[in-house]
Amino acid sequence: MLRDVLPILLVILFFQYAVLRRALSNRLRVAAGFALVIVGLYAFVVGLKLGLFPIGGSMAEQLIQFDNWLWIYLFAFAIGFATTMAEPALIAVGRQAEEAAAGKIDGRAIRLLVALGVAIGITVGTHRIISGDSLHLYVTLGYCCVIGMALLAPRYITALAFDLGGVSASAVTVPLVTALGIGLATHVEGRSMLLDGFGLLVFTSIFPVLTVMIYGAVMEKISDRRKTAS
Template structure:
């Protein structure tokens, strides 16, 4: 088992965060000079917020690297030693649900959707739906690892279904659905759940971590899209009922 100290590789994390934030800062400064002309106090407060964001991201990603990634891999390795391998499937669902429930990006999305829709689309509905969707995707990933089938047909079928549901779903949910897929594959899910899958495949007899351990993120991206489009269909039907009743 590989355990990292708190400060190990923090210089790499530091530079990664600098590279992520620096283009935004440069873009803001250019816009400020050319057209925004925001008050000095506003700019000072903005840079204070950027500094806090910078420190928070460094601490967050370092915490993910030293805690979630090794924890996910070690949990996966332990689960792979269980004789009743089917237990990994519901266990994977629970991990996927809880990890997405704790994902900051998903919570931001849920709040933004509720605010933008004036409460018409509840944030809790989005949060629980995406958590359930990721739980299902991790379960599918565990089935893939246990039985060793290819995930390409499932992905292809999934996107065909996405194209069909786009035409059936409420237009308000199409953009939300695809954003949900991207945000569900955030730092929590990618580091913890992918490490969990690799740990299972690396320990299970007859499985190759390169062939069987990867591909779960593709499921995690797909299932939230399908879930939100399905919810969009229900909202579309609800709108029709309200229209006919009126």
């Protein structure tokens, strides 16, 4: 972990001393901060290996044994919604978007919509693994819908929607979704862990973009009607 963080530290020190030619203020505080980052990242990686990855795969294996696909769909939807709501990056982006939009966007609504989009996406991706349909077909249709919605949604929401599509697949969501995808691909005959297992992550980025842009378009129409009525 020290080796992974070292390039970041070297870049910062190079620009601080070689370009800016100024000494760091609060050196002890900065050093303590980097030490905590290294310890925290190490604990996070170990936690993924010991906890999130195994439990995701274990849940997929146990749910398949029920011989009832409905439970798998419900688990995929619930875990997608719950993990996305817990994403720290999504919380931060939602607050910043609310401040920047000056009342046009509700940060809590954005979080709920992104979580709903991820939940729907993972459910659709889970169905694709079970049914064996083409991943390329689903991705192509999904992004065709995204492009069409981008033409209808207000401009101020489009960039945010695409950004949130990337934020949704972050530290908390990725481990469990990956483990679920690999677990399903392992226990469903004829599926590939690389194509089908990791392919489930694609769906966490497509559907949040759609839900956020739909929200923007609906709110824009409501705002226009209120202006017309007044």
